[in-house]
Amino acid sequence: MVKIVKKERLSEQVLRYRLDAPRIARKRKAGQFIIIRPTQDSERIPLTIAGANPDEGWIEIIFQVVGRTTFLLSALNEGSYVLDLAGPLGKPTHVEKFGKALCIGGGVGVAPLYPIICALKAAGNEVVSIIGARSKSLLILENEIKDQSDRIYTATDDGSYGHKGFVSDIFNSLNNANEIFDVAYVIGPVMMMKVVSSLTIAAGIKTFASLNPIMIDGTGMCGGCRVTVFNETKFACVDGPEFDAAGIDWKELMNRLNSYKLFESEARQKQHSCRLEGVDK
Secondary structure (H helix, E strand, O other): OEEEEEEEEOOOOEEEEEEEOHHHHHHOOOOOEEEEEOOOOOOOEEEEEEEEEOOOOEEEEEEEOOOHHHHHHHOOOOOOEEOEEEEEEOOOOOOOOOOEEEEEEEHHHHHHHHHHHHHHHHOOOEEEEEEEEOOHHHOOOHHHHHHHOOEEEEEEOOOOOOEEOOHHHHHHHHHHOOOOOOEEEEEOOHHHHHHHHHHHHHOOOEEEEEOOOOOOOOOOOOOOOEEEEOOEEEEOOOOOOEEEHHHEOHHHHHHHHHOOHHHHHHHHHHHHHHHHHOOOO
16 A cells, blocks of 8 residues: 555546655656555556656655546545555666757646656757647646656647647747757657647657557556557557657557547446435446
């Protein structure tokens, strides 16, 4: 069991937990994740390690409440415990002094982008960050990312903050101004990553995307997180979660994710009914 030492709400449906996990805190690197099971009755879900302090022995996770397991996790209070935690898992982000790095995040994808930004900056890179969300109330970690970036741009779909539109619009503006980047990292909803990476790749930028397909065990045994990259089958849990965006079969990835939509919808409806009844089933 792992203690929740701090609980913070970043937006209506997004929370940040600080967990007492000294061994993971000592070993984790940017890009890695954990598998967490909040309670006996919940599923195992992957969450990126959004921050860590090896000296104090804690890690941070950021998640959006979208289904039953994340709802059960959100119901736990500061000082209580999550049942199971395994990590760090996945391959760390390859970080070196590239020169000028572009980091683009959308929605909750901003959370896993943050430790990558920190690692790139610590390696001596010039870091330009673009983050976006549907509205200002859903934009997260702006101040933290600003502190680690040489420049930061923001976008909201509804225009409530920053540029009205998409993160891809901001990249197009930078590209049209002939700004040159040596590497790009893109994390967010699948369609956003597909669109943005197509633009950065067309601009000649080596681009990496962090994928979050359905994942169960985190060790490559179940095969649920398989993706096709450069016509080869890969597993996001052990071969990723980051891959060269130029080789990702985006259509296959979206089809696989969409195949679970019905089950996810049914789980959300069941959880909503449980909330109305005042019980968790």
